Amino acid sequence: MTDTTLSIFGLGYVGSVSAACFAKLGHRVIGVDVESHKVEALCNGRSPVLEEGLADLMRQEHAAGRLDATDDPERAVMESDISLVCVGTPSSKNGSLDMTYLNRVCEQIGEAMAKKLALPDSYHVVVIRSTVLPGTVEQYLVPILERASGKKAGVDFGVAQNPEFLREGSAIDDFFEPPKTVIGATDRRAADCTKSIYQGIDAPMFITSIGVASIVKYADNAFHAVKVTFGNEIGRFCKEQNVDSHEVMRIFCEDRKLNISPSYLTPGFAFGGSCLPKDIRALLYGAKRVDLELPLMGSLLRSNEKQIRALIDELMVYRHEGVGILGLSFKSGTDDLRESPMVQVVEALLGKGAEVRIHDPYLKLSELVGSNLRYIMTEIPHIGNLLKESAQDVIRPSKAIVVGHNTEVFQQALQQTRDDQIVFDLVRIPEAESIEAKYVGLYW
Ligand SMILES: NC(=O)c1ccc[n+]([C@@H]2O[C@H](COP(=O)([O-])OP(=O)(O)OC[C@H]3O[C@@H](n4cnc5c(N)ncnc54)[C@H](O)[C@@H]3O)[C@@H](O)[C@H]2O)c1
Known part of the structure; x- marks a missing residue:
């Protein structure tokens, strides 16, 4: 049992399910909605929405005295410790989020907090459960709450973003057995208060930024x-x-x-090598032969090109001051250069007259044999000539250094960089903060 009281703003699918389920966890819940029939339904232990098992749960929790509702936002805030915002965020015509309901509800909560926070030792947390784009809470909702309350977020009251992962049709099961609980908050106290309402739910909990x-x-x-x-x-x-x-x-x-x-899901550089690009092209060709359109598959190589182009654009700025490449093959541990995206980057730079030096521990011209030596000598001889024997030979004279492989040798070598250099990291090397050069992580 708990003595936390929650006010839940918005009694649609998310709000109604949350109201009944948080009550089941032992909290006292006050629902708020602008639609009077939803408020009336909750006040009488009926569910405002149709969802498997919700009617019974509502009835049970209402009978236990843990569920109530009002159309008065001030009363809801005054009587609760935490407000959960579950109002709709529908799409506008241009795909942007319609913020009308969120803005209004934050104004209402802010105005009510002005009264509540004037009381001695009072505190309140506003938890946004509606789905909103990054920046929305910090740039739009927090200022509304601060303006309306006259108080400071993270100091006088807390704000948290706690996205909802339930699916309609299995919402109650999803509430009690969520894949995860994620809480981003303005400060520790707000995070801890939000975390406390999930006591009794056995799921991975992540406390993070908004x-x-x-x-x-x-x-x-x-x-x-x-x-x-x-x-x-x-x-x-x-x-x-x-x-x-x-x-x-x-x-x-x-x-x-x-x-x-989790394989292949870490943001980083483009894919390449002798298989992925070739096999995607073959799949698309096979589809075209039978007049089949596969738009998702068709977008893969285009998206990959964008990733390569983004790095080229970053490096072009430094083309006359020297660009150093650490790792040329499409991944570490191989000397296979076929369709390595880094080769494409180097060719684009050379095409614009850049000064480029390359080191790859698996690519030493003196040691290369067979098809790989042949490939370098016939297909990319201009690149072969740029290969240096050590990472230091590349780092020392370069203004911009690209780290393409996550190896200990490169991590060590980067300790020798200077503060007039810039490192573009494609692999998120550990302890990047100890590097002297300016550090840019692509893409994090
Ligand atoms: N439905 C889902 O399965 C689901 C799942 C995860 C996340 N979400 C997200 O949760 C949010 C809510 O979704 P939903 O499907 O429950 O929306 P919904 O449209 O069913 O319900 C929103 C409710 O908010 C009420 N409301 C509007 N303004 C209000 C105000 N000022 N005060 C109080 N109540 C107000 C509306 O009357 C309505 O009852 C959305 O951002 C949605 O993207 C939805």
């Missing part, structure tokens, strides 16, 4: 959309080949090492 908390939700939903679309495009391709797509994807999902795993 920015991370808001993007995690978008990363989740974008990934889910990518998964559905990926499965569907594989399905369309399989169907054309008379192959059972479900069997393909069943086997695909059994691979927990590379497929259903």
Whole structure:
């Protein structure tokens, strides 16, 4: 049991499910909505929305005296410790979020906090559960709350972003068994207060910044959309080949090492090598032969090109002052240069007259043999000539240094950089803060 009282603003799907479930966890809950029939429903132990199991849970929690509702925001804030904001954030015509409801509810909570926080030893936390883009809470909602309350966020009251991960249809189960709980907050006290209302839920808990908390939700939903679309495009391709797509994807999902795993999900540089680009091109060609459009697959190489272009644009600025490349092959531990995106970067720089030096411990001209030596000598001889024997030979004369492989040798070598140099890190080397040069992480 707990003695926390929560006010929940917005009694739609998220708000209604949260109201009943937080009550079940032992909190006292006051629901608030601008629609009187929703307030009336909650006051009488009825659910304002249709959701599996919610009607029974509402009735039970109302009977236990833990659920109440009002259309008076001030009363709700005065009687509660924490306000959860669950109002809608629909799409505007141009795809932006319609902030009307959020702005209004923050004004109302802020005005009520002006009264509450005037009382001795009073405190309040506003938790945004609605899905909002990064920056929204800090740049728009906090100023509204501060203006309306006349108080300072992170000092007099707390603000947290606590995205909701439930799915309609299984919302109650998702509430009690969430994949995770993510809390971004203005300060420790606000984070701890928000964390405390989840006591009794056994799930990984992440306390982070407000920015991370808001993007995690978008990363989740974008990934889910990518998964559905990926499965569907594989399905369309399989169907054309008379192959059972479900069997393909069943086997695909059994691979927990590379497929259903954290592999390949860390932001960094473009993919390359002798397989990925070639096989994607072949898949797209196979689809085109049977007049099949696969827009997601078709976008992969284009997106990859953007990643390469972004690095080229960064480096062009330094082309006349010397660019040093640490790691030329498409990943560390190989001397395979076929379709290495770094080769593309070097070629673009050379095309604009840049001064480039390269070191890759797996690429020593004196030691190369067979097809790789042939590839360098025939396909990219101009690049072969730029290879240096040591990382220091590259670092010393370069203004900009690119770290393409995460190896201990490179980490050590970077300790020799100077403060007039700039390091572009594609692999997030550990202890980057100990480097003397200016440090730029692409893309974090
Ligand atoms: N529905 C989902 O499955 C789901 C899942 C995760 C996250 N979300 C996010 O949660 C948020 C809420 O979604 P929803 O589906 O519950 O929305 P909804 O449209 O069902 O409910 C929003 C409620 O807010 C009320 N409201 C508007 N202004 C108010 C005010 N000033 N004071 C009090 N109440 C007010 C509305 O009357 C409505 O009842 C959205 O940002 C959504 O993206 C939704």
